[in-house]
Amino acid sequence: MTRALALEHIVVADRLDAITATFAAGEVTAICGPNGAGKSTLLTCLAGLLEPDAGTVLLGDAPLFRMPAADRARAIGYLPQAPEVAWDLSVETLISLGRLPWRGAPAGEAQAAIDAAITAMDLEALRTRAVSRLSGGERARALMARVLATRPAWLLADEPLANLDLAHAASLMRRFREQAGEGRGVVLVLHDLATAMNHADRVLVLDRGHLAADGPPEQALSEAVIRRVWAVEGRWLGEPGAQALALG
Numbered sequence: 276m277t278r279a280l281a282l283e284h285i286v287v288a289d290r291l292d293a294i295t296a297t298f299a300a301g302e303v304t305a306i307c308g309p310n311g312a313g314k315s316t317l318l319t320c321l322a323g324l325l326e327p328d329a330g331t332v333l334l335g336d337a338p339l340f341r342m343p344a345a346d347r348a349r350a351i352g353y354l355p356q357a358p359e360v361a362w363d364l365s366v367e368t369l370i371s372l373g374r375l376p377w378r379g380a381p382a383g384e385a386q387a388a389i390d391a392a393i394t395a396m397d398l399e400a401l402r403t404r405a406v407s408r409l410s411g412g413e414r415a416r417a418l419m420a421r422v423l424a425t426r427p428a429w430l431l432a433d434e435p436l437a438n439l440d441l442a443h444a445a446s447l448m449r450r451f452r453e454q455a456g457e458g459r460g461v462v463l464v465l466h467d468l469a470t471a472m473n474h475a476d477r478v479l480v481l482d483r484g485h486l487a488a489d490g491p492p493e494q495a496l497s498e499a500v501i502r503r504v505w506a507v508e509g510r511w512l513g514e515p516g517a518q519a520l521a522l523g
Contacts, residue, residue, distance in 0.1 A: 278335030
């Protein structure tokens with residue numbers, strides 16, 4: 276069973292103020308909010324990459340920042356908002372880096388994970404291509420595949436749809452839902468409120484470092500919350516699961 280990931284009274288100076296939340300495995304959780312609300316900061320705390328000034332991050336009952344780095348890397352896969360690739364690797368080699376936390380595992384197991392990630396992100400035709408020759412959307416898919424190749428218990432991604440076309444964005448959201456259906460926890464920072472409304476099980480809304488709303492999307496992204504947090508008038512149109520946000 277995947278252990279819960281939790282924040283207890285997390286404080287990061289000038290960015291997060293006493294945030295408490297427990298994230299459930301088997302769910303897609305979206306973190307939303309205006310620019311500068313603290314979304315990326317919260318995600319990097321969850322990933323074990325930024326230790327808060329106060330409070331505790333827990334994986335199960337274990338304080339995350341006391342765990343060996345290799346254990347954290349096997350448990351939590353993280354895709355930052357603007358990932359960098361230091362060397363001009365092939366797509367398959369880049370994806371294979373996701374297996375580094377599992378060094379010593381059977382070679383067949385590693386290759387199976389790499390192949391599955393390539394298939395999931397529709398990269399078979401690009402397997403041998405150099406990363407420098409990829410479009411922005413193709414590069415984003417390759418980087419997401421590197422995270423999937425780790426086969427972590429938790430998938431954390433900061434704006435994973437930003438460089439994807441409509442078809443690949445829809446495909447990636449289906450993949451996140453599949454991962455949650457397999458028992459993993461998925462936490463995504465999303466600016467697109469309609470995507471969060473239609474695809475998330477739960478939404479956290481941050482506003483200037485505070486937790487402004489937390490609950491099912493229809494509650495956390497209600498028209499009243501949007502008015503209060505984003506200072507715009509919005510109306511939800513359409514049926515549940517296929518809603519659009521009209522502004523004005």
